[in-house]
Amino acid sequence: MSTAPVTVKKAEAKSKRKVSLQRGETIAGLLFVGPMFLGVTILVLLPILATVFLSFTKWNFVAGIQGIEWTSVGNYQELLKDDMFIKSLRNNMIFLLVVPIYMLVSMVLAVIIDRFVYFKGFFKVAYFMPYISSIVAVAVVWQVLFEPSYGPINEFLKAFGITDPPKWIADPNFALISIMMITVWVSIGFNMIVYMAALQSIPKDLYEAAEIDGANNWIKFARITVPLLSPTSFFLLVTGIISTFKVFDIIAVLTQGGPIGSTTMLVWYLYDTAFQNLNIGYASSIASVLLVLVLLITLGQWVAQKKWVNY
Amino acid sequence: MHDFRALDWRKALVTILMFAASVLFLLPFIWMLVTSFKTENEVFTYPIRWIPTSWNAAENYRQVWFGDYPFILYYWNSIKVSVLTTVISCTVSAMAAYGFSKIHFKGSKWLFLIILTTYMIPSQAVLVPQFILYRYIGLFDSHLGLVIIGSFSVLGTFMLRQFFMGVHQEFIESAKIDGAGHGRIFWSIAMPLVRPAIATYAILRFIWTWNDYQGPLIFLRSDNLFTIQLAMQKFTSMSGQFYSLIMAAAVSAILPLLIVFIIGQKSVVEGIALGGVKG
Structure with missing residues (x-):
C-alpha cells in the first residue's frame, strides 16, 4: 500500500x-x-x-507602395493579346527541341565512352568543359566565332563554297537556332556524366547473356541499355524541360531578345518588363505563368513516373 | 574466345573518331586561348593561325587586368562572394540536413514538405519581390545580399540529407547516452562521417556561384562591386571590337574554375552523377 x-x-x-x-x-x-x-x-x-x-495589380515601382493599383485579371487578359509574350512562349516551345537532341547525343556518347574507348578520363573532361565554363565566357566566345562577316565559322563555310552563309545571331531567322545550338553544346557534358553513372548500375551479365543469344551491339543497345536507362532519361527529360523555361543568361549576354524579338523567351521578357520597363505588376503576371508552367511539369512528372518508367 | 588484338584495334579506331568529335568541344576553348595571345589584327586572319605569328599575350593580359577595367578587383569580388556563399550555404544546409534526418521532432515532416515545395519554384518567379525586399531593407547593391540569396538554396539540404540518413542511428544514440547534445553530435560525429559529401557540394556550390550571372545582374549596380561574370559582360560591350582583349578576359574568368574542377574532378563528377544536380 x-x-x-x-x-x-x-x-x-x-x-x-x-x-x-x-x-x-x-x-x-x-x-x-x-x-x-x-x-x-x-x-x-x-x-x-x-x-x-x-500579378493582379498595376504598379510602376517608382511610384511607391501607394501606387499599387488592383486590376484583377487585367494583366492576364493583356498577356493573351501581347504579341511579345506570345512570341516568347512560342520560342520557349521551339526551344524544347534541344532537350531530346542533347539527350540522344549524350546517351550515345556515354555508351561509347563507357565501353569502346581508351582515355576515358580525357573524354569526360573534354565534353564537360562547356558545363563548368561560365555561360558568359561561352557566350562571348561563340559571339565572336559566329561573327557574320569575318568570324571563323563563316570563313570556314565560305571556304566550302557557301557564298552567302547565315548571319547567325545577327539574323532573325537564325538567331534562335544559333542559341539552341550553343545550348546543346553546353548541355551535353552534364547529361553525359549522368548517363555514364547510370550505365555503371546496369548488371554486366545482362550483356553477357545477350551475347550468348547472339545479340549484336545494336540489339544490346536498343533492348538492354535504352530500357534500363529509362528512369535516368525520364529524370533528364523533366529537369531538361524545366531548365529550358528558365533560360536567361545566354540570351541576356548574346542577343537581349533580339534581333527584332526573334530570341525573346519567357524569362527574358520577364526581366525586360520588370527591370528595364519597371512594370512590376505585368512582370509578376509573366512570373506567375512561369511558375504555373514549371509546377505543371513537376506534377506531370509525378503522374507519369508511375506509368512510363520501367524498372 | 575473343580475338583481343582485333578488339583493341576497333577500340583504337573508335577512340580516334571520338577524339575527332571531342575537338568540337575543345576547339572553341583553344581558339579562345590562342586569340587571347594575338595582336588584334591577327584575330580574324583565315585560315585560322593556331600559333600566333606575333605574340601579344603580356600586353593583352596587362590591359585586361590593370587597364580601365580592374579585373583584379572583380576577381576579388568573385572570390569573396563565392567563398562566403559556399561556406554559409554548406553550414546552413548541413545543419538543416542533420535536423531533418537525425532529430525526431514534432512538425519536422511539415517543415520539410514546405522546403521541398520551394525547391520547385523557379528562382526567376521570385526575382521581383526579392528585388523590392532588398531595396527596402538595404541589401540591394551589396555583396552581403548576393551571398544571402545564394546561401539559402535548398538543394544542399536535400543532397546532404541523403548522406546524413546514411549515418547509423546507433552512433547518435550511444553519443546521447554519453551525454552529448545534438550540437556536439553534429559537429564531432556526423559531420566527419559526411565530409566527402560536403566537399562535393562545396565544390559544386563554388562553381555555380562563380558562374552566376543572373544574381549579380539583378542585385548589384555599382561597378566596383561587380563579379567577374558581370564585369566581363560589361567589358565585352565596351571593348566592342577588341576581340583579343575580350578573349583574355574570358580566359581569366574560366581559369580558376578549370583549376577547381581539375582538383575536385572526382567529387564533381560523382556529385553530379549522384543526384543529377543542377543550378
Whole structure:
C-alpha cells in the first residue's frame, strides 16, 4: 500500500523526463532547421505569394507602395493579346527541341565512352568543359566565332563554297537556332556524366547473356541499355524541360531578345518588363505563368513516373 | 574466345573518331586561348593561325587586368562572394540536413514538405519581390545580399540529407547516452562521417556561384562591386571590337574554375552523377 504512491511518483517523473527530453529534441530540431527555414520563408515563400498578388495589380515601382493599383485579371487578359509574350512562349516551345537532341547525343556518347574507348578520363573532361565554363565566357566566345562577316565559322563555310552563309545571331531567322545550338553544346557534358553513372548500375551479365543469344551491339543497345536507362532519361527529360523555361543568361549576354524579338523567351521578357520597363505588376503576371508552367511539369512528372518508367 | 588484338584495334579506331568529335568541344576553348595571345589584327586572319605569328599575350593580359577595367578587383569580388556563399550555404544546409534526418521532432515532416515545395519554384518567379525586399531593407547593391540569396538554396539540404540518413542511428544514440547534445553530435560525429559529401557540394556550390550571372545582374549596380561574370559582360560591350582583349578576359574568368574542377574532378563528377544536380 505504502509503495503505490512512490511508483506513481516514479512513473510521473519518468514521463516528465520523457516530455522534457522530447521538448529538448524539438528545440534542437528547430534550432538546426531554423536558419534554412527562415531563409527560405523570407527569400522564397513570402516572395512567391507577393508575385502572385502583384500579378493582379498595376504598379510602376517608382511610384511607391501607394501606387499599387488592383486590376484583377487585367494583366492576364493583356498577356493573351501581347504579341511579345506570345512570341516568347512560342520560342520557349521551339526551344524544347534541344532537350531530346542533347539527350540522344549524350546517351550515345556515354555508351561509347563507357565501353569502346581508351582515355576515358580525357573524354569526360573534354565534353564537360562547356558545363563548368561560365555561360558568359561561352557566350562571348561563340559571339565572336559566329561573327557574320569575318568570324571563323563563316570563313570556314565560305571556304566550302557557301557564298552567302547565315548571319547567325545577327539574323532573325537564325538567331534562335544559333542559341539552341550553343545550348546543346553546353548541355551535353552534364547529361553525359549522368548517363555514364547510370550505365555503371546496369548488371554486366545482362550483356553477357545477350551475347550468348547472339545479340549484336545494336540489339544490346536498343533492348538492354535504352530500357534500363529509362528512369535516368525520364529524370533528364523533366529537369531538361524545366531548365529550358528558365533560360536567361545566354540570351541576356548574346542577343537581349533580339534581333527584332526573334530570341525573346519567357524569362527574358520577364526581366525586360520588370527591370528595364519597371512594370512590376505585368512582370509578376509573366512570373506567375512561369511558375504555373514549371509546377505543371513537376506534377506531370509525378503522374507519369508511375506509368512510363520501367524498372 | 575473343580475338583481343582485333578488339583493341576497333577500340583504337573508335577512340580516334571520338577524339575527332571531342575537338568540337575543345576547339572553341583553344581558339579562345590562342586569340587571347594575338595582336588584334591577327584575330580574324583565315585560315585560322593556331600559333600566333606575333605574340601579344603580356600586353593583352596587362590591359585586361590593370587597364580601365580592374579585373583584379572583380576577381576579388568573385572570390569573396563565392567563398562566403559556399561556406554559409554548406553550414546552413548541413545543419538543416542533420535536423531533418537525425532529430525526431514534432512538425519536422511539415517543415520539410514546405522546403521541398520551394525547391520547385523557379528562382526567376521570385526575382521581383526579392528585388523590392532588398531595396527596402538595404541589401540591394551589396555583396552581403548576393551571398544571402545564394546561401539559402535548398538543394544542399536535400543532397546532404541523403548522406546524413546514411549515418547509423546507433552512433547518435550511444553519443546521447554519453551525454552529448545534438550540437556536439553534429559537429564531432556526423559531420566527419559526411565530409566527402560536403566537399562535393562545396565544390559544386563554388562553381555555380562563380558562374552566376543572373544574381549579380539583378542585385548589384555599382561597378566596383561587380563579379567577374558581370564585369566581363560589361567589358565585352565596351571593348566592342577588341576581340583579343575580350578573349583574355574570358580566359581569366574560366581559369580558376578549370583549376577547381581539375582538383575536385572526382567529387564533381560523382556529385553530379549522384543526384543529377543542377543550378
